Amino acid sequence: MNCKNSPITKTKFRNKILYVKRDDLLHKDFSGNKARKFYYFLENDFPNIKKIVSYGSAQANSLYSLSVLAKIKGMKLDFYVNHISSFLKQNPQGNYKAALENGANIIEKTENNIQRYIEENLLNEETLFIEEGGRVTEAQYGIEILAQEIKLWAEENNINDFNNLKIVLPSGTGTTALFLQKNLPFEVLSVSCVGGSEYLKKQFFHLEENEKYHPTIITMPKKYHFGKLYKEFYEIWQEVKNETKIEFDLLYDPLGFLALNTLKYFEENIEENKILYIHQGGLLGNETMLERYKRKY
Ligand SMILES: *Cc1c(COP(=O)(O)O)cnc(C)c1O
Numbered sequence: 001m002n003c004k005n006s007p008i009t010k011t012k013f014r015n016k017i018l019y020v021k022r023d024d025l026l027h028k029d030f031s032g033n034k035a036r037k038f039y040y041f042l043e044n045d046f047p048n049i050k051k052i053v054s055y056g057s058a059q060a061n062s063l064y065s066l067s068v069l070a071k072i073k074g075m076k077l078d079f080y081v082n083h084i085s086s087f088l089k090q091n092p093q094g095n096y097k098a099a100l101e102n103g104a105n106i107i108e109k110t111e112n113n114i115q116r117y118i119e120e121n122l123l124n125e126e127t128l129f130i131e132e133g134g135r136v137t138e139a140q141y142g143i144e145i146l147a148q149e150i151k152l153w154a155e156e157n158n159i160n161d162f163n164n165l166k167i168v169l170p171s172g173t174g175t176t177a178l179f180l181q182k183n184l185p186f187e188v189l190s191v192s193c194v195g196g197s198e199y200l201k202k203q204f205f206h207l208e209e210n211e212k213y214h215p216t217i218i219t220m221p222k223k224y225h226f227g228k229l230y231k232e233f234y235e236i237w238q239e240v241k242n243e244t245k246i247e248f249d250l251l252y253d254p255l256g257f258l259a260l261n262t263l264k265y266f267e268e269n270i271e272e273n274k275i276l277y278i279h280q281g282g283l284l285g286n287e288t289m290l291e292r293y294k295r296k297y
Contacts, residue, residue, distance in 0.1 A: 006023045008153055017274075018266075020276070031281045033281060034281065036143050036146050038130075041069055041128070056081065056133060058085075058096050066079065067079075067102035077102075079104055139176075168188075168190070170190060178215060189218055233255065233258075236258055240253070
């Protein structure tokens with residue numbers, strides 16, 4: 001499977017030039033930042049491993065991507081979730097449905113610390129444990145390839161002064177943003193979609209002690225809760241879609257674009273100052289999010 005290179009689209013948002021790294025177009029079944037993060041596991045052989053074990057939400061993009069990975073590798077996938085709503089059980093859709101179709105075992109388990117439970121009870125030499133959302137050091141392997149592609153593009157576009165390019169992307173665990181910053185000479189800016197700026201900073205430290213490799217965190221005036229519906233999210237998502245003709249994900253990208261819009265660098269929109277926004281995929285999850293938004297607004 002080749003999912004190494006994705007195109008960069010030049011577009012406009014609020015009449016300002018924006019470049020978008022199209023990781024949503026990497027591959028039909030294996031795309032977005034989860035494909036980058038799991039690329040190491042795709043490329044390497046694990047002859048003794050029979051099963052991948054992970055956990056997260058029943059609608060997580062990582063659930064679907066891991067189900068594809070497990071299928072390709074001929075492994076089983078046991079994916080632990082806190083709770084599956086009865087609505088979802090009766091009407092499987094999005095990532096959940098697609099993962100089931102790939103043969104994933106999605107297991108409901110109410111544990112305060114599911115990671116510890118897994119580590120203490122479920123692991124052996126035949127299992128490969130992948131932390132929630134791919135928050136693992138192996139993720140650097142695929143994200144470094146993404147960074148290489150960005151550097152090549154910058155060279156081709158004669159961006160010689162590193163200050164003339166900023167990389168913007170929204171964060172969950174912060175793994176993608178952190179490993180991008182570690183592997184790029186350009187400033188990486190991110191906003192926390194889960195738990196706020198302090199949580200994101202902690203995540204960065206979890207993966208990298210040296211602060212000099214940490215991305216810049218954009219702090220928003222308002223605190224948002226992950227997975228909750230906000231009118232301004234839906235509105236900006238729709239606006240971005242109409243203006244760029246690109247569909248972005250509804251969980252992370254609305255905040256990504258709201259954050260982008262607070263940047264002076266973006267506001268000024270000086271010809272030589274380019275912004276590259278990383279499209280991290282996740283479109284399969286939009287089906288459920290759209291339905292929720294349409295019911296609410
Ligand atoms: C997982 C995911 C993120 C968050 O990535 P992190 O590396 O955990 O910060 C952002 N956008 C999409 C679409 C995702 O699936």
